[in-house]
Amino acid sequence: MERQNINDLMVFLVIAKERSFTKAAAKFGVSQSALSHTIRQLEERLGVRLLTRTTRSVSPTEAGERMIASIGPLFDEIGTAIDGLNTLREKPAGTIRLTAGDYQIQHYIWPKLRSFLHEYPDIRLELDVNYGLQDIVRDRYDAGVRFGEQIAKDMISLRIGPDVRFAVVAAESYFASRDIPKHPKELTQHRCINLRLPTHGGLYAWEFEENGREIKVRVDGQLVFNTIYNVLEAALDGFGFAYVPEDIARPYLETGRLHRFLEDYSPYWEGFHLYYPSRRQSSPAFSLLVSALRHST
Numbered sequence: 001m002e003r004q005n006i007n008d009l010m011v012f013l014v015i016a017k018e019r020s021f022t023k024a025a026a027k028f029g030v031s032q033s034a035l036s037h038t039i040r041q042l043e044e045r046l047g048v049r050l051l052t053r054t055t056r057s058v059s060p061t062e063a064g065e066r067m068i069a070s071i072g073p074l075f076d077e078i079g080t081a082i083d084g085l086n087t088l089r090e091k092p093a094g095t096i097r098l099t100a101g102d103y104q105i106q107h108y109i110w111p112k113l114r115s116f117l118h119e120y121p122d123i124r125l126e127l128d129v130n131y132g133l134q135d136i137v138r139d140r141y142d143a144g145v146r147f148g149e150q151i152a153k154d155m156i157s158l159r160i161g162p163d164v165r166f167a168v169v170a171a172e173s174y175f176a177s178r179d180i181p182k183h184p185k186e187l188t189q190h191r192c193i194n195l196r197l198p199t200h201g202g203l204y205a206w207e208f209e210e211n212g213r214e215i216k217v218r219v220d221g222q223l224v225f226n227t228i229y230n231v232l233e234a235a236l237d238g239f240g241f242a243y244v245p246e247d248i249a250r251p252y253l254e255t256g257r258l259h260r261f262l263e264d265y266s267p268y269w270e271g272f273h274l275y276y277p278s279r280r281q282s283s284p285a286f287s288l289l290v291s292a293l294r295h296s297t
Contacts, residue, residue: 008042009071011035012050016060016068017140021053072140093122094285099136100145102129103228103245104272108161109145109293116292123285131226132198137277142286148270157275159295163268166207167246169258173238181241184208184217184265191240192219193231206243209267271295 015024021032028035043049050064060068100109105127117125128134128141136144147164151157168181174191181187187206195204203224205216221240225231228244235242236257252258274293282290 005042005045008038009067010075011038012042012064013068013072013075013140015039015051015058016064019058021058068138073137076140091122092120092284092288093124094283095124095126096143096286096289097126097128097141098143098145098274099128099130099134099139099141101131101228103248104145104161105129107245107247108272112160112292113289116289120285120288123289125289130198136275143274143276143290145272145274148273151273151275154278155275156278157273158290158293159271160274160293161271161295163271165246165266165268166243167249167253167263167266168206168241168243168261169235169249169253170241170261171236171238171258172256174235174240175259181261184210184215184262187217187219187241187262190219191221193221193234193240193242194219194224195228195231195243196224196226198226204243207267208262208265210265215265 011024011028014027015021015035018024018027021035025032025035039051043051046063048063049061050067052059052061052064098109109127113125117123133146133150134141134144136142145160148157148159168184168187178190179186181190184206192206196202197204203218205218208215208217219241223231223234223239225234228248231242232244232248232252234240235244236252241261249258249260253260274290
């Protein structure tokens with residue numbers, strides 16, 4: 001294959017990933033018109049349209065999706081092989097892309113990687129905050145973070161934190177003049193702060209357990225957010241009950257700004273795990289990062 005074709009395919013992959021000519025042009029340090037010309041020439045040579053362009057967005061066509069699926073992993077393998085050459089360097093180097101929720105990043109990833117990144121200044125880390133269940137192979141991430149039970153069996157995974165428990169909390173300004181719920185189902189009679197999860201396209205159903213049996217409660221209220229920290233802030237401001245991880249609520253429970261309810265119904269869930277494709281050839285930089293994130297019991 002001609003070198004020009006290889007370069008143009010790389011341009012296509014970056015534009016398809018970024019869904020934007022503007023962002024891709026910034027990465028390559030060239031003009032948008034230059035990238036547009038490159039893609040136009042590539043499409044003419046291949047005889048198919050790879051990208052659908054509108055004034056607001058860019059997305060792959062069916063042919064483009066097939067191209068991404070076939071050549072994306074090959075370019076990833078080339079990148080991994082190049083990263084592997086860093087074993088010949090005095091210090092490991094390379095770029096690692098992770099996707100996780102902001103809660104996982106703040107409580108399980110960043111605290112462990114502060115000193116790690118100082119120790120290995122040639123390792124670059126890109127953290128994508130995302131609540132969706134990303135297809136890390138399709139979206140070309142090196143790894144992602146999920147609850148252990150959510151990870152596909154063809155992935156390698158390792159625990160990065162202890163078991164997780166959520167808490168139903170509210171500020172006194174909300175519940176002072178209302179009946180206290182004695183059972184999870186009574187939450188439907190209250191104002192609750194909802195969380196929308198992009199993967200399912202709907203509101204998160206609060207999960208409880210009674211005598212070993214799962215209970216899911218769909219709550220209602222004035223507010224819906226797509227990040228857990230906004231839910232917590234709204235609870236602190238008295239807008240209703242919230243269902244949040246224990247550790248982000250704990251400081252406010254200890255000071256009395258929040259109060260906890262229905263604790264006996266809150267189960268423990270298997271902790272968060274880092275996961276990545278089983279066929280991935282680990283670069284020295286990635287192997288070091290995995291070791292740094294591993295949970296020690």
